[in-house]
Amino acid sequence: MFESFDIDHEYRSSYLVSGYNTLLQYNETNGASSARDVNNDFLPRYQFSQISILEQFVPLIGITVRFKNNVTTNVEYRQTRDLNLSLLNSQLTQLNTRVIGFGFGYRTRNFRFPFGLFNNLILKNDLNFKLDFALRDNKTLIYRADVTAAQILSGAQNITYRPAIDYTISERFILNIFYDTNMTKPYTSQAFNTSFTNFGFNLKLLLQ
Structure with a gap:
């Protein structure tokens, strides 16, 4: 039914001290x-x-499945936490990021258009369909010693939707048709809801 089934997991961490001083008044x-x-x-x-x-x-968990019919699907969940403690003003800044992503791909040859004016047209070379969807959540919180609850400094929910088609015209030319939609909803009133869409095509020339 499928050629491969991969499960990914990776954890990274770092600890950084920006600067420190030795106190001359220190005594034991x-x-x-x-x-x-x-x-x-x-x-x-x-x-x-x-x-x-x-x-x-x-990711925290990532799954990629490759089927025998040239279909590839993947799903993953990423999570990041960035903590910055300033001892000069007793303030802790925390940036939380969560990302859920889905992907779908299909590669074929001799593709025939199923409808429209090109229903009799057959594309003999490689045709690659790709579809990526991601839901991202960013939130920056500030903790102060004199405030009991955390305050939201910035952040937003972001949704992206990106279908694309790659067609190999010849050994040197590859045609790419893309569509990109991006929607953002901020957590604070300092920014507005935004949405933009890009679409078009690229023609790549391979020099070997």
């Missing part, structure tokens, strides 16, 4: 910090200015 007694500031809090050996943590599931 019996292996522990003994120096205090004006608020009677213990002073650390190192004073950090900003710390960042990035976690990525790229």
